[in-house]
Amino acid sequence: MKKREYNCGLDAAVDVVGGKWKALILWALHAAPRRFGDLHRNVQGISEKMLIQQLREMESYGLVHREVYHQVPPKVEYSLTEFGVSLNTALIPLGEWGERHRATIEAIPRD
Amino acid sequence: MKKREYNCGLDAAVDVVGGKWKALILWALHAAPRRFGDLHRNVQGISEKMLIQQLREMESYGLVHREVYHQVPPKVEYSLTEFGVSLNTALIPLGEWGERHRATIEAIPRD
């Protein structure tokens, strides 16, 4: 990531939720706390590296909580914090917009 | 941009509004139609290249309308389409979220 100092709140928010995976992970955690492997299956196409990387980033933002259970086999559970829930709530209208115009968006030609 | 086919509407929406500049440009156009140079001054830090690139992309999405006035000196005015307005509306809660937590977000340490 780059500079701090935003011109408007939207700028800041897009910086937080931007990138290829964060919105998807947020969405996957929205329903219920999930284990690492569970998330990996749920967020289709993501590599373990990217998953852990994004999770750590979101954890440092305070959006996600990481709970380690010292067991054999190991178990780590990820869940949204209150802050994460608030972000998810703010994202609902955007998600609905995307859902409503999905066909249009998918039809856009790109290189 | 990469693949089409999204897992959820949020995914699609973030793909559309993602990147460093689109949200800012959308915001700048939200208030009123603007000319190229006007936008360039309003969206601080953007290069002419990035501005035109993002505008063209958003135009191809159908979010932005480009009106050329054949004059000397040249005048081109950009405005939001209905589609663009609908996106902007969906972004309002996110913008408010970002505004509310701006201090928190800016305080996050990054490499």
Add this chain to the structure above:
DNA sequence: CGGTATCCACAAAGATACTG
């Protein structure tokens, strides 16, 4: 199971110079 560590490809963004 839940990660780390490297290396690498490609796309996004920046700098600079020039044009109808």
Add this chain to the structure above:
DNA sequence: CAGTATCTTTGTGGATACCG
């Protein structure tokens, strides 16, 4: 004024192999 062209830098994400 409103772009275009080209080059360079940076960042993001993917592949693969290995560890507690």
